[in-house]
Amino acid sequence: MRFKALEIAQSRLPKHVAGDGNTVQQIFAANVFNDDAMQKYLDKASYKAIKSAIEDGTKIDREVASQIAAGMKAWAMERGVTHYTHWFQPLTGTTAEKHDSFFEPQNGRAVAKFSGDSLVQQEPDASSLPSGGLRNTFEARGYTAWDPSSPAFIYENTSGKTLCIPTVFVSYNGQALDYKAPLLKSLTALDKAATAVCKYFFTDVKKVKGSLGIEQEYFLVDKALYNARPDLIQCGRTLFGYAAAKNQQMEDHYFGSIPDRVYNYMYDFEIEALKLGIPLRTRHNEVAPGQYECAPQFEEINLAVDHNQLLMDLMDEVADRHGFKVLLHEKPFAGINGSGKHNNWSMITDTGVNLLGPGNDPESNLSFLTFFINTIKAVHDNADLIRASIATASNDHRLGANEAPPAIISIFVGSTLFNLMQNLLDGVKSNQGKWDKTINIPQIPEILVDNTDRNRTSPFAFTGNKFELRAVGSLQNSSSPMTVLNAAMANQLLSFKSEVDALIKAKSHKKKDAILQVLTGYLRDSKRILFEGNGYSDEWVEEAAKRGLSNIKDTPSSLVAYISKHTMDMMSRLDILSNEELHARYHIQLEDYIKKIQIEGRLIDDMVYTSILPVAIQYQHALADTIASMNAAGLGKKETAAHLDIMKELSGHISGLKSSTDKMVEERKKANTIDDVVKRAQAYCFKVKDQFEDIRGHADKLERMVDDKLWSLPKYRELLHIK
Numbered sequence: 089m090r091f092k093a094l095e096i097a098q099s100r101l102p103k104h105v106a107g108d109g110n111t112v113q114q115i116f117a118a119n120v121f122n123d124d125a126m127q128k129y130l131d132k133a134s135y136k137a138i139k140s141a142i143e144d145g146t147k148i149d150r151e152v153a154s155q156i157a158a159g160m161k162a163w164a165m166e167r168g169v170t171h172y173t174h175w176f177q178p179l180t181g182t183t184a185e186k187h188d189s190f191f192e193p194q195n196g197r198a199v200a201k202f203s204g205d206s207l208v209q210q211e212p213d214a215s216s217l218p219s220g221g222l223r224n225t226f227e228a229r230g231y232t233a234w235d236p237s238s239p240a241f242i243y244e245n246t247s248g249k250t251l252c253i254p255t256v257f258v259s260y261n262g263q264a265l266d267y268k269a270p271l272l273k274s275l276t277a278l279d280k281a282a283t284a285v286c287k288y289f290f291t292d293v294k295k296v297k298g299s300l301g302i303e304q305e306y307f308l309v310d311k312a313l314y315n316a317r318p319d320l321i322q323c324g325r326t327l328f329g330y331a332a333a334k335n336q337q338m339e340d341h342y343f344g345s346i347p348d349r350v351y352n353y354m355y356d357f358e359i360e361a362l363k364l365g366i367p368l369r370t371r372h373n374e375v376a377p378g379q380y381e382c383a384p385q386f387e388e389i390n391l392a393v394d395h396n397q398l399l400m401d402l403m404d405e406v407a408d409r410h411g412f413k414v415l416l417h418e419k420p421f422a423g424i425n426g427s428g429k430h431n432n433w434s435m436i437t438d439t440g441v442n443l444l445g446p447g448n449d450p451e452s453n454l455s456f457l458t459f460f461i462n463t464i465k466a467v468h469d470n471a472d473l474i475r476a477s478i479a480t481a482s483n484d485h486r487l488g489a490n491e492a493p494p495a496i497i498s499i500f501v502g503s504t505l506f507n508l509m510q511n512l513l514d515g516v517k518s519n520q521g522k523w524d525k526t527i528n529i530p531q532i533p534e535i536l537v538d539n540t541d542r543n544r545t546s547p548f549a550f551t552g553n554k555f556e557l558r559a560v561g562s563l564q565n566s567s568s569p570m571t572v573l574n575a576a577m578a579n580q581l582l583s584f585k586s587e588v589d590a591l592i593k594a595k596s597h598k599k600k601d602a603i604l605q606v607l608t609g610y611l612r613d614s615k616r617i618l619f620e621g622n623g624y625s626d627e628w629v630e631e632a633a634k635r636g637l638s639n640i641k642d643t644p645s646s647l648v649a650y651i652s653k654h655t656m657d658m659m660s661r662l663d664i665l666s667n668e669e670l671h672a673r674y675h676i677q678l679e680d681y682i683k684k685i686q687i688e689g690r691l692i693d694d695m696v697y698t699s700i701l702p703v704a705i706q707y708q709h710a711l712a713d714t715i716a717s718m719n720a721a722g723l724g725k726k727e728t729a730a731h732l733d734i735m736k737e738l739s740g741h742i743s744g745l746k747s748s749t750d751k752m753v754e755e756r757k758k759a760n761t762i763d764d765v766v767k768r769a770q771a772y773c774f775k776v777k778d779q780f781e782d783i784r785g786h787a788d789k790l791e792r793m794v795d796d797k798l799w800s801l802p803k804y805r806e807l808l809h810i811k
């Protein structure tokens with residue numbers, strides 16, 4: 089399989105980097121124990137063993153692991169590394185690490201050591217990380233175990249360098265406590281199922297890998313202003329804030345020229361990313377002021393996810409050097425666009441065929457149709473689970489709220505393919521379903537027919553040679569939705585294969601007819617999920633309801649899909665997650681939801697009473713003083729009318745703010761007494777969070793009325809426009 093990371097990275101690197109001896113070849117993946125490094129630092133047998141572990145998932149024995157550890161240590165120490173860590177992705181959503189020094193004292197001297205055992209497995213304890221009850225029983229240990237398919241890398245901080253070894257994190261019983269373990273299993277399941285189906289079309293395919301390119305949206309704010317906003321610091325989003333007069337209505341930010349200060353930041357983190365082998369390609373301004381996006385060249389899914397997690401850490405760290413804070417929250421500011429992560433997903437064979445890449449004539453391109461329609465069916469049958477996989481307290485602000493993609497999972501395929509699907513159902517062969525001749529260029533089949541045929545309002549859109557899941561949260565670990573999508577697809581392909589085989593075996597159908605018949609049946613079953621119109625519109629909400637599609641707006645309601653019979657059967661059948669693991673995940677996500685809303689509720693209370701009310705009352709006091717002195721000076725009702733008007737409105741909002749806040753606090757207290765985690769999450773969702781808007785309404789009105797000099801919180805108009 090070819091991932092053209094290096095060439096592309098090279099062509100993108102600004103000239104002056106290549107200028108002073110730092111060629112891109114030297115920079116790209118310089119901090120990665122990649123193939124080149126392995127060839128240089130490992131003996132032949134170890135190199136072979138690790139390659140086969142990477143390619144075929146074979147086990148590495150302890151003896152060989154020791155050799156690999158020695159090579160890795162030599163490579164790392166030559167680069168000034170002093171510590172190593174198992175790097176993993178617990179269910180908190182961030183990455184975790186616990187550093188150990190290479191050095192051990194021996195006879196009064198420091199000796200560098202790194203054994204095979206230290207490479208392969210560690211017991212970081214890490215008992216405070218969420219386990220959903222999986223570790224509460226007799227054996228509380230958690231283990232990290234090396235994932236050789238994602239290369240070790242050196243993470244540089246200003247004061248040191250650490251060798252990071254990507255690992256899975258599992259309990260003593262082998263139950264997954266992280267995102268990576270089920271992701272890897274889902275990739276194995278997908279590989280098996282897809283490879284088997286490939287045999288209908290290409291006899292030489294031995295392996296299918298999932299491919300993923302993650303577009304990452306983010307906001308930048310000035311660090312000093314950020315530090316003056318407790319809500320940004322503690323919740324990652326503003327809980328208050330009156331809309332700036334100028335926000336995104338002029339549409340002048342999207343793809344606009346990048347401000348110098350931002351450009352310098354991007355440049356800096358891109359270099360750091362390239363060193364870690366993250367093939368960043370694209371950068372641009374996004375729709376909202378202060379919003380940006382970056383995207384790497386796609387990679388194998390496991391690696392793409394690791395790279396995205398790493399990238400988020402890097403972005404945060406490098407922002408600090410530039411006096412910025414990067415906001416990855418899905419909705420840092422009300423009233424303007426939020427941020428997502430677009431997961432571009434496909435499957436590629438070891439012979440280099442992109443299984444979602446249509447050929448020049450998709451009508452005859454049966455393999456394309458097979459994978460394309462099976463994806464539609466897989467998403468249709470697992471829409472609720474996909475919705476659950478992107479459900480978080482923060483993503484709720486985007487999904488199904490004021491902004492799209494909506495919480496309704498639908499699929500956009502573009503008019504050409506839509507017509508083709510329709511023709512398949514009608515049994516008609518029409519010219520409309522054919523590709524435009526002008527794009528029949530065999531060398532670049534991936535430049536699709538109609539590049540403008542895009543639909544930004546669809547949560548799951550076909551974009552020429554891949555599907556793009558656009559509903560993933562910007563802050564999220566992409567593993568959850570990818571595990572679900574891979575699983576859904578693997579499960580679907582297994583069913584497809586057995587149905588087609590049954591028809592062929594019964595001798596009633598030739599292979600091609602059998603395939604087409606099964607595919608047409610799938611289309612009939614799942615056609616209702618295809619939607620080409622405006623996903624943001626109210627009409628779609630109505631239409632989707634008529635079609636019987638789910639529209640699950642909040643996290644607690646959507647998470648139950650994790651423990652539905654359908655999900656449990658599928659995940660066990662594919663050996664990806666056991667029922668126990670699914671229940672654990674369900675609980676962890678609910679707890680996470682509760683805590684996030686709880687923290688927001690507490691901070692709202694705190695900010696209302698210690699920042700907003702005091703300032704409003706101070707202004708009220710000044711107004712009252714003015715009115716009193718005006719009256720004393722003999723001015724009457726006519727002259728003080730405006731002042732009294734302001735006073736009345738101000739007082740109304742002050743009491744409204746107090747009473748709505750108190751009500752929310754009461755609801756929070758009640759919610760906290762609920763033992764049942766499902767009911768508590770619902771209480772937080774429908775009783776506590778429900779008050780937030782009311783509170784904010786009053787607070788934002790006060791912000792608009794009170795003397796600017798008194799207002800202590802930086803305003804949207806200051807936060808959003810970077811100079």
Ligand code: ADP
Nearest residue numbers: 299300301302383384385386432433434553554
């Ligand atoms: P857009 O027009 O949406 O920006 P791009 O072609 O730039 O589309 O792709 C966006 C992302 O999709 C990039 O990360 C790109 O590498 C990735 N991508 C392209 N082809 C594939 C594929 N076959 N599988 C997975 N991701 C892909």
Ligand code: MG
Nearest residue numbers: 303430551556
């Ligand atoms: Mg895109």
